Amino acid sequence: MTQTKRDTENMEIKNSITLAEYIFRRLRSSGTYSLFGVPGDFNLPLLESLYHKTADGKEVELLNWIGCCNELNAAYAADGYSRYTNKIGCLVTTFGVGEISALNGIVGAAVENVKVLNIVGIPPTHILNSSQYNIHHSIPNLKNSNSGVPNYKTYCDMVLNNITNNVEFLELSDIKNQNSNQVCNKIDQLIKNIFISSKPGYLFVPSNMTNMMVSSANLTLLPQINLDWALKSTRSNLSETIENDIIEEISQLLYKSKKPCILCDVFIDRFDCRIQVNQLISKLNIWNFSTMLGKSIIDEDNDRFMGTYNGVTSDSYVKDNFESCDLILHLGIETNEMNTGCYSFSYLPDAVIIEVGKDYIKISKHDGKISKIINDIMLRDVIQKLLHFIDDSKCTYSFDNNVESFPTYKNKLISKKSLENNVESKAQQTVTQDDLQVEIQTLFDKGDVVVVETGSFQFAIPDMIFPKETKLINQGFYLSIGMALPASLGVGIGMRDYPNCHINDNSEDATPKKLILFEGDGAAQMTIQELSSLLRYRIPIDIFIWNNNGYTVERIFEGEKRSYNDIMPWKWVNLLKVFGDHEKTFSKSTTISTVQELRCKIDELKNANPQKIIELIEVKLGEMDIPKNLKHIVEQMKLRQQNKSLIE
Amino acid sequence: MTQTKRDTENMEIKNSITLAEYIFRRLRSSGTYSLFGVPGDFNLPLLESLYHKTADGKEVELLNWIGCCNELNAAYAADGYSRYTNKIGCLVTTFGVGEISALNGIVGAAVENVKVLNIVGIPPTHILNSSQYNIHHSIPNLKNSNSGVPNYKTYCDMVLNNITNNVEFLELSDIKNQNSNQVCNKIDQLIKNIFISSKPGYLFVPSNMTNMMVSSANLTLLPQINLDWALKSTRSNLSETIENDIIEEISQLLYKSKKPCILCDVFIDRFDCRIQVNQLISKLNIWNFSTMLGKSIIDEDNDRFMGTYNGVTSDSYVKDNFESCDLILHLGIETNEMNTGCYSFSYLPDAVIIEVGKDYIKISKHDGKISKIINDIMLRDVIQKLLHFIDDSKCTYSFDNNVESFPTYKNKLISKKSLENNVESKAQQTVTQDDLQVEIQTLFDKGDVVVVETGSFQFAIPDMIFPKETKLINQGFYLSIGMALPASLGVGIGMRDYPNCHINDNSEDATPKKLILFEGDGAAQMTIQELSSLLRYRIPIDIFIWNNNGYTVERIFEGEKRSYNDIMPWKWVNLLKVFGDHEKTFSKSTTISTVQELRCKIDELKNANPQKIIELIEVKLGEMDIPKNLKHIVEQMKLRQQNKSLIE
Ligand SMILES: Cc1ncc(C[n+]2csc(CCOP(=O)(O)OP(=O)(O)O)c2C)c(N)n1
Ligand SMILES: Cc1ncc(C[n+]2csc(CCOP(=O)(O)OP(=O)(O)O)c2C)c(N)n1
Secondary structure, three states: OHHHHHHHHOOOOOOEEEHHHHHHHHHHHOOOOEEEEOOOOOOHHHHHOOEEEOOOOOEEEOOEEEEOOOHHHHHHHHHHHHHHHOOOEEEEEEOOHHHHHHHHHHHHHHHOOOOEEEEEEEOOHHHHOOOOOOOOOOOOOOOOHHHOOOOOOHHHHHHEOOOEOOEEEOOHHHHHOOOOHHHHHHHHHHHHHHHHHOOOEEEEEEOOOOOOEEEOHHHHHOOOOOHHHHHHHOOOOOOHHHHHHHHHHHHHHHHHOOOEEEEEOOHHHHOOOHHHHHHHHHHHOOEEEEOOOOOOOOOOOOOOEEEEOEOEOOOHHHHHHHOOOOEEEEEOOOOOOHHHOOOOOOOOOOOEEEEEOOOEEEEEEOOOOEEEEEEOOOHHHHHHHHHHHOOHHHOOOOOOOOOOOHHHHHHHHHHHHHHHHHOHHHHOOEOOHHHHHHHHHHHOOOOOEEEEOOOHHHHHOOOOOOOOOOEEEEOOOOOOOOOHHHHHHHHHHHHHHOOOOOOOOOOOOOOOOOEEEEEEHHHHHHHHHHHHHHHHOOOOEEEEEEEOOOOHHHHHHOOOOOHHHOOOOOOHHHHHHHOOOOOOOOEEEEEEOEHHHHHHHHHHHHHOOOOOOEEEEEEEOOOOOOOHHHHHHHHHHHHHHHHHHHHO | OHHHHHHHHOOOOOOEEEHHHHHHHHHHHOOOOEEEEOOOOOOHHHHHOOEEEOOOOOEEEOOEEEEOOOHHHHHHHHHHHHHHHOOOEEEEEEOOHHHHHHHHHHHHHHHOOOOEEEEEEEOOHHHHOOOOOOOOOOOOOOOOHHHOOOOOOHHHHHHEOOOEOOEEEOOHHHHHOOOOHHHHHHHHHHHHHHHHHOOOEEEEEEOOOOOOEEEOHHHHHOOOOOHHHHHHHOOOOOOHHHHHHHHHHHHHHHHHOOOEEEEEOOHHHHOOOHHHHHHHHHHHOOEEEEOOOOOOOOOOOOOOEEEEOEOEOOOHHHHHHHOOOOEEEEEOOOOOOHHHOOOOOOOOOOOEEEEEOOOEEEEEEOOOOEEEEEEOOOHHHHHHHHHHHOOHHHOOOOOOOOOOOHHHHHHHHHHHHHHHHHOHHHHOOEOOHHHHHHHHHHHOOOOOEEEEOOOHHHHHOOOOOOOOOOEEEEOOOOOOOOOHHHHHHHHHHHHHHOOOOOOOOOOOOOOOOOEEEEEEHHHHHHHHHHHHHHHHOOOOEEEEEEEOOOOHHHHHHOOOOOHHHOOOOOOHHHHHHHOOOOOOOOEEEEEEOEHHHHHHHHHHHHHOOOOOOEEEEEEEOOOOOOOHHHHHHHHHHHHHHHHHHHHO
16 A cells, blocks of 8 residues: 555656546545545546556556445545544545445534545536436435426535535536636635534535546645645634733633643544643643543543543542642533533532633633633644643642542552452453453553444443553444444554554654454444455454443343344354455454453453454453443433423 | 234224324334334334233234344335335434434435335434533534534434425424324324325434323224325315316227337336236236336236337347337336436337326327326326226227237247256356346246346346246335345335235235345445344345356446455355354355256255245356346447537
8 A cells, every 4th residue: 555655656747637636636635545435337437547557657546445345334434544544534435325325424424523525426417417317326306306307416415504514516617617727626625624624525526527637736836735734724814912812811820720620622633733732731730631532632641641521420530630620721622412421511619611612712610601702713723822822830730649640540440450350250250341441451552543332332431541642433422333343444544554643753653553443243233344344455453342232222221121122143253254254364253251261362462463463352241231431321311311301 | 923913903092192102003004014223312212112011911012123233224124115015114213323324225215216214213302402402413503503502403404305305303392282183193194195205204203202192083083094095185186077088088099009008117016006007908908018117017927018118228029019119108107217228218200108107197299299298197096097997899909919928039039048058068157147037037936026136137137027926126226236135124024014915816825925135246245234134033035146256237337357346255155154043044055156056046946935044045157247238238328428428
């Protein structure tokens, strides 16, 4: 793959190139090296253009094609690619059947602010513009059904304004009526908007346009598109003064605070400010917490990392400490049910809360009174300024040194628990989710990439301690099950295109990083065929399948014994063999039932670094066994439901 | 299953019942006995209501729950259920993640006029109406993003007016502000509209409403909803006279014709007029043809069945005969690319063309001049009147008795071909798609149900001769691959709920019918996990997997050797074992490479009737081998493309 990458980079660009070449080169110039998808009549000309003949007759791939088993999986993979690389994850689908199949992946990206671009190959312009044809994959025109002619824009209309505003539907006039730059500008603008909004986008390309010629001028004028450029080129007209004033105000509040903390949230990741925030933390040396969705942005080995705060569902140690702070600098805030412990955040009576959002700052007091809101101010700029302007020598805070960091506190508990687990009788017992919480974190090494599926086990994650630069990938709010397995494919491809891109100083770090996936059995059944693509593209990975006989997290709410929460029992350990590793040369599959076996397996996996194969580990769990945190949440939800029924 | 069915039918209905019970009973009363889906927080209360406690404390299931591996597959299954039974195929999904995952199945149903109802469990009304909460699975409000509150109607907005008009979003006021009948009327109306439009529909049900009480009065007043009632209750105000006049006019045209034919199209199936059309054919004894999408509606053993007409892509015998007719009575017409051989229908210069559409009649001449259009006249009424009013004794046509029916003509060709195939050397050769066309049809028996996936093999179907009352199920225009396998699950469940419902006189016919699926390897990989549900619900079926190493039909267009048309090679014959039939008690899997092996297998399958298990037959085919018909079509398409490029 890297081969292809370099080949193409040395390749000279002609002045006039095909639209398809323009699109693929533009994507490369924004950092995307691979793309995912499924072929279809209307995108074949586009796919064919991936293979570029150089002057000396050699054929190179402009981008690496990663074929997926279906479009939804391709969308999840593209999402995973973007979450890991912070570049645009791209998928190519065919008109109607493809884009609609992929839609749940795109909606997930929209909800979770992930930069995914769906390029849709659509019928040629003479079909789109004719009033005679009803071409396959198209939907009857409900608004004017008598015409007999479909609305070829229906699928576009559905997503525009509902899912995302980043939508371009190319038309012949974009090339013909003006100089061909118009179509290039549209594409550039779309890519820019995806970066700025951190939302998915759509590019609808008529199949006959892909081979039309456009000017490559934009590529020469602007050889690279990235987040910084995108932000700068749309910098708000908010005067430098207002921006500096608010930074100054925040600094002053901080200087006065006795017990301030940083609460690090998910937009820090999406706007690529991880390094800066970690620098800010080490500069200020104040308590720092993660939100549920922000988990793994902060390097948890810092002295004052105090855990994941999620309101009432938090570990009580974390909760008590957080709720004793007098200033909360909430960076990259995203407010929703999952990220706020069902809206149960609580602050010290006099606390000052400074929310730094994607594009705004809000300062308020514990009583909810807002003292200031500044809009149109971009997160990345704010973080950079905070880092530069705050004078840590002016800080006057005093933390109680008796209060240990969360990792220190937690590790003590764990070593106790681990000792228990070592007791012979315990070690022979079946694994519980509480055991998992203790054992699994011993698997992680610095820089590992951990993909976690929606399901009961996900709730064990917040209180695990991650080594430095671990990257957690989890669709924590949209919560569409089946996402994680195909997303791992995207992450694996991302790790190949960008080894160590999540490591602060990646020039120095050569230790290989593991890719690990945790997947429930019910979720796994949704998208299982993509295991096959992990084999096809030879992605080494450790996959844990939690075999608890169905939809446990649903059983907890309702229908413990109902068949609607059952699934078919599969022979998990034979899957990879059937899906392509017939000789078992690239995979190994094991079933685990006891704590002892789990420990051995983890040791084995740790020693098998660098990962060379796919390890699938089926872990048998109790049908009604769930992590402690989830119990809290379920109680909260039930309480809320009861309260509501009383009111109505 | 039938047990449950009878149990519930004898069950008395209380005056006041829960909304959920109302919904399920109403569905039963319209003929739906099973429903498909995946659980989720917001539909659990609904699912729980499936289990109904009778007065004597016994628990019965109001409808059979069929759990699927994912929502798209559930939608395909519901679609299959409806295509087979002509009742509403129902699926239950959870808010956002569920309905969006299922969407491609619903769009397919919309495009192909299939009666599917997606019941979506959505958040409780206090959440929907609050301006405070951002609940999981929901999407930010793009129209008012500053509010921080999602638009819980986004998903509903997307489908309404784009995919279907049959959408009900239940609100508390439907129960509270008026007597509770309002909500019942809404539901009844929705079901009625699904029947009348033959389009899918949506019912959005807030999770807290499912247990609210409503009156069961509607169920007593109208104990059954069916197509006839639905049509009658919305009978157009077109006067009886106009209706009779046009029937008279058609009759007169027919009486004058020397060589008339019936061209039977897909809406005849959707509006359940199969029996009547077959009666009309035998009454009139005129030439009759199927369209591509209408295939299998006509009993092909009638003396004057002349094959499937699809313009230039037709068998030349069929084409010549069709194009020699002087009157075409095109019943149940659906006009689109696939159904018209890429718009290449051709008529005799003086021919009269009578199109009877879903809700209109159009009479025109060969030159395209329309002599009459009548709107708002329903297909089912027209067919019934034609059957009753046409006086066959007045017909004056004279068919050349030297022209054999298509089956007679075809069978001669086939016996020649079969003889060739019997030659020792040929029998040992690898199977070609031309062989398939000859051999496969020997598998079919009267009343078999044949599900055909989109892909190269599909094009071998039109010219196969089906025994009487064979039912073909194929998504012939939307063409979403992966649909057929889960659809077979729905068909299988439908065959259990309604054995023999596709048999004219099903009281007399006790011979068991086979369920047969033809599936490409690429398509199979899209939705393979649903094999597991075939095992779970013990659906006997013969499944042919065409192993031609990837996306052959795409290779033909572009990229013969490209990796984007490759798929991972699977061990097909081990799949069922892994997916739940660990001891191989309910399945058998075989690989076939030669014509001889194929013939033996077919004999074996024919003898194994009634089917008792799942037989998976992997057939190895050449990578670039396609059926004759498809070659025609590809030529047509390429020609059209070339012409277009010349024009531009
Ligand atoms: C696409 C989709 N469908 C349905 C749901 C509802 N749902 C959430 S968790 C879950 C069960 C997950 O089961 P499993 O993966 O086995 O994990 P477990 O809870 O058993 O550990 C379901 C069905 C969902 N979130 N997404
Ligand atoms: C959901 C969806 N994605 C993509 C396509 C485009 N497409 C049509 S046929 C086909 C290949 C089918 O391959 P296979 O099932 O192996 O059948 P074959 O043509 O090889 O016989 C593809 C990818 C489609 N129709 N639907």
